[in-house]
Amino acid sequence: MSKVYIFDTTLRDGEQTPGVNLNKEEKLEIAKQLAKLNVDIIEAGFPIASPGEFEAVKNIADNVRGPIIAALARAIPLDIDRAWEAIKGAESPRIHTFIATSDIHIEKKLRKTRDEVLEQAVSAVKYAKRHCSDVEFSAEDAVRSDFNFLCKVFEAVIEAGATVINVPDTVGYALPWEFGDLIKRLKENVKNIDKVIVSVHCHNDLGLATANSLSAIINGAEQVECTINGLGERAGNAAMEEIIMAIKVRRLPYEVDINTQEIYKTSKLVSTLTGIPIQPNKAVVGENAFAHESGIHQHGIIQDPTTYEIIDPKMIGIPESRIVLGKHSGKHAFEKRLQELGYNLSADQLEEAFKKFKELADKKKEITDRDIEAIVSNQMRLIPEFYKLEHLQVVSGIGIVPTATVIIAEDGETIKSVEIGNGPVDAVYKAISKAVKIQHNLEDFSLKSITGGTDALGEAVVKISDKDGNFYVGRASSTDIVEASAKAYLRAINQMIMFRGKD
Numbered sequence: 095m096s097k098v099y100i101f102d103t104t105l106r107d108g109e110q111t112p113g114v115n116l117n118k119e120e121k122l123e124i125a126k127q128l129a130k131l132n133v134d135i136i137e138a139g140f141p142i143a144s145p146g147e148f149e150a151v152k153n154i155a156d157n158v159r160g161p162i163i164a165a166l167a168r169a170i171p172l173d174i175d176r177a178w179e180a181i182k183g184a185e186s187p188r189i190h191t192f193i194a195t196s197d198i199h200i201e202k203k204l205r206k207t208r209d210e211v212l213e214q215a216v217s218a219v220k221y222a223k224r225h226c227s228d229v230e231f232s233a234e235d236a237v238r239s240d241f242n243f244l245c246k247v248f249e250a251v252i253e254a255g256a257t258v259i260n261v262p263d264t265v266g267y268a269l270p271w272e273f274g275d276l277i278k279r280l281k282e283n284v285k286n287i288d289k290v291i292v293s294v295h296c297h298n299d300l301g302l303a304t305a306n307s308l309s310a311i312i313n314g315a316e317q318v319e320c321t322i323n324g325l326g327e328r329a330g331n332a333a334m335e336e337i338i339m340a341i342k343v344r345r346l347p348y349e350v351d352i353n354t355q356e357i358y359k360t361s362k363l364v365s366t367l368t369g370i371p372i373q374p375n376k377a378v379v380g381e382n383a384f385a386h387e388s389g390i391h392q393h394g395i396i397q398d399p400t401t402y403e404i405i406d407p408k409m410i411g412i413p414e415s416r417i418v419l420g421k422h423s424g425k426h427a428f429e430k431r432l433q434e435l436g437y438n439l440s441a442d443q444l445e446e447a448f449k450k451f452k453e454l455a456d457k458k459k460e461i462t463d464r465d466i467e468a469i470v471s472n473q474m475r476l477i478p479e480f481y482k483l484e485h486l487q488v489v490s491g492i493g494i495v496p497t498a499t500v501i502i503a504e505d506g507e508t509i510k511s512v513e514i515g516n517g518p519v520d521a522v523y524k525a526i527s528k529a530v531k532i533q534h535n536l537e538d539f540s541l542k543s544i545t546g547g548t549d550a551l552g553e554a555v556v557k558i559s560d561k562d563g564n565f566y567v568g569r570a571s572s573t574d575i576v577e578a579s580a581k582a583y584l585r586a587i588n589q590m591i592m593f594r595g596k597d
């Protein structure tokens with residue numbers, strides 16, 4: 095069986111998902127989990143993008159062992175040097191350089207000629223080779239590139255020393271049979287292609303990223319670039335969990351070294367840290383992927399799960415929920431449940447989470463896995479609390495003007511603010527906004543119940559933007575929806591401060 099290399103780009107393309115901003119610690123946490131998942135390559139980021147990004151990539155290269163650590167660089171020496179600086183501490187570093195090869199990109203974006211692009215691609219690969227033996231070259235927008243020119247570029251970069259050539263469907267335009275055919279024709283027409291690994295990178299603009307990736311594999315692609323939960327620019331990238339499970343469940347004749355038991359855990363962690371929820375009907379990892387609503391289906395499942403389930407939930411590491419936790423549960427049972435759900439907390443974090451669990455157990459009879467995840471998600475967002483909510487009081491009701499009083503701590507000082515609003519959340523937001531004196535715009539606010547019942551946890555998600563148009567997302571959950579709303583708002587603000595300071 096031929097091996098297919100799994101190249102995870104959750105931390106690079108996935109981080110380009112609108113609203114996602116991971117800090118150094120969060121990126122490391124995800125990278126460590128990707129190593130447990132046993133991916134072959136982790137694309138840790140784009141070091142030239144910012145000093146913070148550089149540090150995050152370096153931190154991963156220095157601390158994560160096992161997978162190859164790749165960093166992205168445009169086909170220019172400055173980018174390549176920066177990428178190399180970031181990853182040189184890795185066990186197996188890889189420089190990933192790219193330039194667009196489609197006429198539309200060459201003319202409109204780069205304002206160059208095909209010859210100039212060819213020359214730049216070759217010199218970039220040669221330059222990268224001076225630092226690193228493993229060099230991947232991507233022909234951006236390969237799908238819309240002239241086929242003969244694409245062949246010429248690939249042949250030249252292989253000659254220059256590239257070890258992997260990547261064929262991206264940058265704009266998610268390809269159809270599965272076309273894309274498979276493109277890979278097949280490249281394999282037939284690029285004469286030195288046997289010397290390298292052929293990679294693909296598919297986007298999901300038409301919902302075909304997984305299908306296109308699989309079509310490429312059966313036509314000879316040996317590496318697929320993908321992300322957890324299908325995160326990525328616009329409609330996202332090919333979802334790793336879908337590609338892996340298609341290969342495993344249908345027993346396709348390819349070897350992938352992914353530890354499928356870690357899929358669920360990884361998916362949860364990525365969703366928690368990026369703040370991007372998983373759609374309930376998402377293939378493989380969605381909340382409803384193993385839920386059965388109709389009576390006929392439920393009856394079938396009880397007789398034999400294979401009647402309506404093609405994937406055994408245990409295979410992707412979905413824990414079997416046997417123990418019900420409640421207010422009599424001890425710390426040991428709580429910790430065990432956390433581990434089954436994929437969370438390894440430090441002693442301090444555990445202490446804090448257990449306290450929250452007990453508080454919740456006093457208000458709510460049965461604590462479900464989703465409740466626990468909500469508690470820990472709050473715990474795990476590693477955002478410093480520049481502003482901390484000390485006190486919150488809201489008066490609202492029929493015939494009363496909703497009024498909120500907040501006390502916020504900042505560097506040991508407290509700021510008190512009182513506002514009225516159209517509703518309790520509006521009043522709280524006005525009070526917070528007045529207290530924090532940081533310029534921002536509230537872009538979006540949503541509230542949903544995470545668990546069932548009137549005693550359920552509610553989760554608030556808040557999106558704000560800074561004056562340069564960058565987005566920051568804050569999430570928080572509580573049985574009190576006004577409190578969740580206030581905390582989510584402050585988290586978004588704290589995240590903004592973490593990234594740009596208090597200017």
Ligand SMILES: [Zn+2]
Pocket residue numbers: 107264295297326327331
């Ligand atoms: Zn991409």
